[in-house]
Amino acid sequence: MVKEIYSFETPSATEWADTLYRNKFNPNYFINIEKYIKNKIAAIEVYGLEMRSYPHPRSKEYLEALSIYRGGAVYLKNSEAFEVVRRIK
Numbered sequence: 001m002v003k004e005i006y007s008f009e010t011p012s013a014t015e016w017a018d019t020l021y022r023n024k025f026n027p028n029y030f031i032n033i034e035k036y037i038k039n040k041i042a043a044i045e046v047y048g049l050e051m052r053s054y055p056h057p058r059s060k061e062y063l064e065a066l067s068i069y070r071g072g073a074v075y076l077k078n079s080e081a082f083e084v085v086r087r088i089k
Contacts, residue, residue, distance in 0.1 A: 003089075006082040011057035011066065027081035030074045037067055037078045 009025055033040060041060045045051060054061040064078075071079035 001088075002086070004087050005085040007085055008080075008082050009066070011062060012052075025083055027070065027073075027083050029082040029084050030070060030076070030079045031082070032071075032076050032078070033067060033080045034071070034077045037064060040067075040080075 006029060007025065009027070041063060044063060045060060050058055051060070052058045056062065057066075067078040067080065070081040071077050073079070073081075
C-alpha cells in the first residue's frame with residue numbers, strides 16, 4: 001500500500017495556474033535542500049531543451065531563488081516545497 005503521496009512544483013506551469021483553480025499548488029511540506037541546491041541546479045541543467053534564460057521560471061537563477069523563497073517560509077536557507085496528497089502513519 002502506498003502510504004505517502006506528495007505533489008511538487010513545476011516551474012512555468014505551477015505558477016501559471018488560475019488563481020481560482022481549486023487544485024492550485026499549496027505547499028505544506030518542506031525539505032531542507034541547503035546541502036543539495038548546487039547538485040539540483042547541475043542536475044536540471046542536463047535538461048538543456050527545458051532550460052531558459054533568466055527571468056524565465058525554468059532558469060537556474062529562478063530555481064535557486066525559488067528555493068530561497070520556499071526556505072524563507074520555514075526559516076531555512078533553501079527548501080523544496082511539496083503538497084501532501086496522502087500520508088498514512
